[in-house]
Amino acid sequence: MSLSPEQVRQVAHLARLQLNPEQVEPYARQLTDILGMVDRLSAADTAGVSPMAHPLDMVQRLRPDVISEADRRDDYQAIAPETQDGLYLVPKVIE
Amino acid sequence: MHKLSIAELAAGLREKRFSSRELTQAYLKRIDSFDGAINSYVTVTAERALKQADAADARIAAGDAGLLTGIPLGQKDIFCTTGVRTACGSQMLDKFIAPYDATIVEKLDAAGMVMLGKLNMDEFAMGSSNETSFYGPVSNPWDKTRVPGGSSGGSVAAVAAGLCPVATATDTGGSIRQPAALTNLTGIKPTYGRVSRYGMIAFASSLDQAGVVARSAEDAAQVLQAMSGFDAKDSTSVERPVDDLVSGLGQSIKGLTIGLPKEYFADGMAPGVRARVEEAIATLTRLGVNFREISLPNSPLSVPTYYVVAPAEASSNLARFDGVRYGHRAEGAKSLEELYKRSRGEGFGAEVQRRIMIGTYVLSHGYYDAYYLQAQKVRRLIYDDFKRAFADGIDLILGPTATDVAFKFGQNSDDPVAMYLNDIYTIAANLAGIPAMSLPCGFVDGLPTGFQLMGNFFSEARMLNVAHQYQQATDFHTQWPTEYAS
Numbered sequence: 001m002s003l004s005p006e007q008v009r010q011v012a013h014l015a016r017l018q019l020n021p022e023q024v025e026p027y028a029r030q031l032t033d034i035l036g037m038v039d040r041l042s043a044a045d046t047a048g049v050s051p052m053a054h055p056l057d058m059v060q061r062l063r064p065d066v067i068s069e070a071d072r073r074d075d076y077q078a079i080a081p082e083t084q085d086g087l088y089l090v091p092k093v094i095e
Numbered sequence: 096m097h098k099l100s101i102a103e104l105a106a107g108l109r110e111k112r113f114s115s116r117e118l119t120q121a122y123l124k125r126i127d128s129f130d131g132a133i134n135s136y137v138t139v140t141a142e143r144a145l146k147q148a149d150a151a152d153a154r155i156a157a158g159d160a161g162l163l164t165g166i167p168l169g170q171k172d173i174f175c176t177t178g179v180r181t182a183c184g185s186q187m188l189d190k191f192i193a194p195y196d197a198t199i200v201e202k203l204d205a206a207g208m209v210m211l212g213k214l215n216m217d218e219f220a221m222g223s224s225n226e227t228s229f230y231g232p233v234s235n236p237w238d239k240t241r242v243p244g245g246s247s248g249g250s251v252a253a254v255a256a257g258l259c260p261v262a263t264a265t266d267t268g269g270s271i272r273q274p275a276a277l278t279n280l281t282g283i284k285p286t287y288g289r290v291s292r293y294g295m296i297a298f299a300s301s302l303d304q305a306g307v308v309a310r311s312a313e314d315a316a317q318v319l320q321a322m323s324g325f326d327a328k329d330s331t332s333v334e335r336p337v338d339d340l341v342s343g344l345g346q347s348i349k350g351l352t353i354g355l356p357k358e359y360f361a362d363g364m365a366p367g368v369r370a371r372v373e374e375a376i377a378t379l380t381r382l383g384v385n386f387r388e389i390s391l392p393n394s395p396l397s398v399p400t401y402y403v404v405a406p407a408e409a410s411s412n413l414a415r416f417d418g419v420r421y422g423h424r425a426e427g428a429k430s431l432e433e434l435y436k437r438s439r440g441e442g443f444g445a446e447v448q449r450r451i452m453i454g455t456y457v458l459s460h461g462y463y464d465a466y467y468l469q470a471q472k473v474r475r476l477i478y479d480d481f482k483r484a485f486a487d488g489i490d491l492i493l494g495p496t497a498t499d500v501a502f503k504f505g506q507n508s509d510d511p512v513a514m515y516l517n518d519i520y521t522i523a524a525n526l527a528g529i530p531a532m533s534l535p536c537g538f539v540d541g542l543p544t545g546f547q548l549m550g551n552f553f554s555e556a557r558m559l560n561v562a563h564q565y566q567q568a569t570d571f572h573t574q575w576p577t578e579y580a581s
Contacts, residue, residue, distance in 0.1 A: 003456070008452065011452045011455050011456050011459070012448075012452060013436075014455050014459065015410060015439075015451045015452055015454075015455040016414075016417075016432070016435040016436050016439055017436060017439050017440050017443070017448055017451065017452070018433075018436035018437045018439070018440030018441075019440060019448075020440075023445070023448075027448070027449065027452065030449060030511050031449065031452060031453060031456070033510075033511065033512045034402060034449070034453055034511055034512060034515075035453070035456075036512075037398070037399055037402065037512050037515070038399045038402050038403055038457075038466065038470075039399075040396065040399045041396060041399050041400065041403070041466070041469050041470055041473055042465065042469065044393070044396055044469070044472075044473050044476065046469060046472035046473060046476070049472040049473075049475050049476060050472070050475060051468055051471030051472050051474075051475065052471050052472070052474045052475035052478055053301065053471060054301050054331070054528075055287045055288075055301065055478070055526075055527060055528020055529075056287060056288050056331065056333065056528060058288075058331070058333075060330060061327075061330060061334075063327065072194065075194045076194055076420070076421075078194075079191060079192055079194060079421045080419070080420050080421055081418065081419070081421075081422075081423075081424035082424070088419050088420060090419055090431050090434060091428055091429060091430050091431055091433070091434055092430075093430075093431050
């Protein structure tokens with residue numbers, strides 16, 4: 001499996017990454033190398049093997065539905081790049 | 096003072112030979128003198144440290160102190176620390192002042208430990224050489240032209256140069272063990288779920304685990320003991336009492352059976368490293384350990400499995416960095432999409448971008464089954480290999496930690512696959528979730544090397560016992576790089 005520069009641009013778009021044009025070629029080469037190494041997996045016989053998402057056999061723990069956190073909006077907004085009136089600011093979304 | 100063990104430091108504090116303030120000042124002075132050339136600390140928190148030291152001295156005077164009270168440590172900069180920048184080696188978080196403490200920070204603070212500062216690391220813990228840090232590479236105190244390993248490069252370099260007695264670290268694919276091996280330290284990654292991940296910036300959530308790097312198994316056991324335990328704030332934390340890791344260190348290890356996976360001793364290890372690992376096996380044999388060859392037939396698939404699973408989880412975890420709520424924000428973006436793309440394009444370095452793209456690719460429509468699902472199935476096969484070995488009467492598994500001694504800066508930086516193969520012996524333990532550690536076993540041309548122990552789930556106490564007994568019979572771990580010895 002090899003990745004073309006065009007595919008790299010597409011994946012970068014999906015990942016919301018702006019790449020410099022000069023990065024695209026080296027990334028295509030390096031990602032192709034990595035996928036080449038990863039391709040060894042396709043030879044493994046995994047018929048009947050259940051996928052393992054997690055090392056521990058555990059179920060999601062539940063907790064009582066009670067408030068456990070204090071309101072710390074000001075603390076959390078203090079580290080945001082841009083806020084106003086308790087809201088996070090982003091560029092205009094709706095024209 | 097900087098060569099004393101934790102137990103010796105604790106005794107010194109108890110017997111009033113020095114105060115925690117004096118001890119802390121001595122370490123701050125060493126950081127000031129030596130770290131310019133090593134770059135192990137990204138933030139030194141002198142004021143916070145002296146305040147903690149004074150509080151520790153008060154506790155000691157009041158007779159309300161534990162073993163760790165007043166002992167300094169360094170925290171890997173992946174753990175959130177209230178009011179202190181937590182940058183995770185990334186420009187993305189260069190201005191991020193954490194609004195809360197990681198659970199392990201809380202626990203070690205509560206034990207009375209004194210945080211000297213935050214330690215350098217590969218960006219988002221992605222790397223095996225500490226060359227991907229936004230804050231620059233860390234030098235190996237044993238040879239400053241060489242890497243300290245990664246991603247916990249700052250943690251090991253600081254401990255190896257005596258700039259803190261012990262440090263926290265994290266291990267997603269070998270990030271505690273490989274750097275420990277390259278700097279003559281003892282590093283342990285406990286069982287997945289043993290130490291809380293709350294407040295530890297996520298890389299690959301099903302693999303990430305916090306641990307310790309120290310100058311001996313005894314020091315490591317004492318700090319790991321204080322870090323371990325159930326935490327309701329981490330949904331994968333294990334609800335199970337913590338074993339006593341310290342009091343059993345002196346037990347005899349006679350009659351234990353350690354497995355030697357033949358796949359780990361095939362080609363790939365440098366001859367010098369092989370010789371040192373074989374000497375370690377001979378030493379343990381003299382201590383009464385029985386060795387048996389075993390097979391972990393799927394272990395050659397560990398690296399490819401990891402480089403699907405870890406980037407997939409990373410691409411998902413790192414989606415949170417959007418330039419909106421915290422972290423780097425690009426200037427002057429005209430649309431929301433442009434804001435996301437440019438903030439992430441500017442904020443993440445090349446290795447992080449590569450892994451995000453690999454992860455995005457293997458999770459994308461049409462490739463998910465071939466890559467991600469297949470990798471999860473192979474992960475099960477790797478896990479089953481270990482399960483079989485432990486069910487077959489194997490108490491622990493021994494192998495090399497790294498293929499070679501520390502390499503030179505730049506040697507692997509343009510070839511990601513060559514860099515990834517550094518973790519060939521360490522990744523399987525993360526995929527299976529089992530505990531593993533590395534400890535020093537001698538030198539090759541003056542550079543340290545280590546061997547690895549892996550154990551069944553929650554066998555940290557047994558592993559540390561074997562490591563401690565080995566360290567009673569050897570003195571490799573007591574060697575210092577000349578420049579930092581006195």
